[in-house]
Amino acid sequence: MSQPAGSPPVSPSVHARLAQVRGIMTDMDGTLYIGGAAMPGAVDFMRWAEAGDRQRIVLTNNSSKAREVYRDRLDALGMPVPLEAVLTSGDASAEWLVAHTALRRPFVLGTEALRAACARAGLTPTSLADGPDCVLLGYDTSLDYAKLTDACLLVAQDLPYYATHADKTCIDPRGLLPDAGAFIEAIATTTKGRRPTILGKPTAAMLEAGLRRIGTPRAATLMVGDQLDTDIALGAQHDVLCALVMTGETSEQMLAESPVKPDLVVPDVGALLTLLRAAQGD
Ligand SMILES: [Mg+2]
Incomplete structure (x- = not known):
C-alpha cells in the first residue's frame, strides 16, 4: 500500500475501506471551519468529495438554525453545497x-x-x-x-x-x-x-437521513468530524468508517481516555484528503 509522505499511519484494512468511499458525511463546526475561517484543506476536500461519482453532505446537531444559514456560511468560505446537502438534527x-x-x-x-x-x-x-x-x-x-x-x-x-x-x-x-x-x-x-x-447524532435517525441523501451503502460511506461522542460515535455505532479531525473539540487526552474510537485520526480534513487520494489513486 502506498503511504503519502507526512500523513499518519493507516492500517491496510482502513486503506482498503478508504478506497471504497463514495459518500462523505461531514460535520461542519470544528471540522470544515471554525469561527469565520475554513480549516486547512477544507475547500479542496469538499471539492474532491463531490467530484466523479462521489456524493457529500454536511451535518450538524444544531436544530436552532435554518439549513440556509449553513449553506450561506459554507458558500462564503468557498465550499458551496446545495440546500439538500445540509442536514440538521x-x-x-x-x-x-x-x-x-x-x-x-x-x-x-x-x-x-x-x-x-x-x-x-x-x-x-x-x-x-x-x-x-x-x-x-x-x-x-x-x-x-x-x-x-x-x-x-x-x-x-x-x-x-x-x-x-x-x-x-x-x-x-x-x-x-x-x-x-x-x-x-x-x-x-x-x-x-x-x-x-x-434522534440527532450519534443515533440511527441521523445516519438514516444522511444515507437517504447521499445514496451510498454504509460500506462506501465515510463520516468525518471533530467530536467523539457525536460524530465518531455515529460511525462507530453503525459500522460506518469514521475519521476524527483534531481541529475542533477533541484533545489527545480526550481521545486516549474515550471508549469511542475512530477508525482513523488525522490533523485536519486536508490530511484526510491526502489519504483518500492515495487510497483511490487520484
Ligand atoms: Mg463539530
Missing part, C-alpha cells in the same frame, strides 16, 4: 418520526427553523391547547417560560417525548451556552426525571 428527527411512528402533531420546543423542518417532513407543529400527540425538543434559542411550562405539562402527561440532540452546551465566543441537553435537564427536574428519546 431537526430534519433528521422530523423525518424519523414520519418514517417510524404514527405521530404527526408534535409540540415543538424549538425555533421557527425546527418548526419548518417538521412541516417539510409532513408534521404539523401543534400547541398545547390544540392537543399535540408528542413533544419534540430542540435547541430553542427562542425559549421562554410559557413554552417551557407547556413542554413540562405535556411531558408529565406521558406524551411520547423526543429530542433532536442531547448536547448540553453550545460553544460560543462568549463561553458555553445552554443547549438542548440543558433544557432536557430542566424538564426532567420538573417531571420526576423523564428524559426524551434522542
Whole structure:
C-alpha cells in the first residue's frame, strides 16, 4: 500500500475501506471551519468529495438554525453545497418520526427553523391547547417560560417525548451556552426525571437521513468530524468508517481516555484528503 509522505499511519484494512468511499458525511463546526475561517484543506476536500461519482453532505446537531444559514456560511468560505446537502438534527428527527411512528402533531420546543423542518417532513407543529400527540425538543434559542411550562405539562402527561440532540452546551465566543441537553435537564427536574428519546447524532435517525441523501451503502460511506461522542460515535455505532479531525473539540487526552474510537485520526480534513487520494489513486 502506498503511504503519502507526512500523513499518519493507516492500517491496510482502513486503506482498503478508504478506497471504497463514495459518500462523505461531514460535520461542519470544528471540522470544515471554525469561527469565520475554513480549516486547512477544507475547500479542496469538499471539492474532491463531490467530484466523479462521489456524493457529500454536511451535518450538524444544531436544530436552532435554518439549513440556509449553513449553506450561506459554507458558500462564503468557498465550499458551496446545495440546500439538500445540509442536514440538521431537526430534519433528521422530523423525518424519523414520519418514517417510524404514527405521530404527526408534535409540540415543538424549538425555533421557527425546527418548526419548518417538521412541516417539510409532513408534521404539523401543534400547541398545547390544540392537543399535540408528542413533544419534540430542540435547541430553542427562542425559549421562554410559557413554552417551557407547556413542554413540562405535556411531558408529565406521558406524551411520547423526543429530542433532536442531547448536547448540553453550545460553544460560543462568549463561553458555553445552554443547549438542548440543558433544557432536557430542566424538564426532567420538573417531571420526576423523564428524559426524551434522542434522534440527532450519534443515533440511527441521523445516519438514516444522511444515507437517504447521499445514496451510498454504509460500506462506501465515510463520516468525518471533530467530536467523539457525536460524530465518531455515529460511525462507530453503525459500522460506518469514521475519521476524527483534531481541529475542533477533541484533545489527545480526550481521545486516549474515550471508549469511542475512530477508525482513523488525522490533523485536519486536508490530511484526510491526502489519504483518500492515495487510497483511490487520484
Ligand atoms: Mg463539530
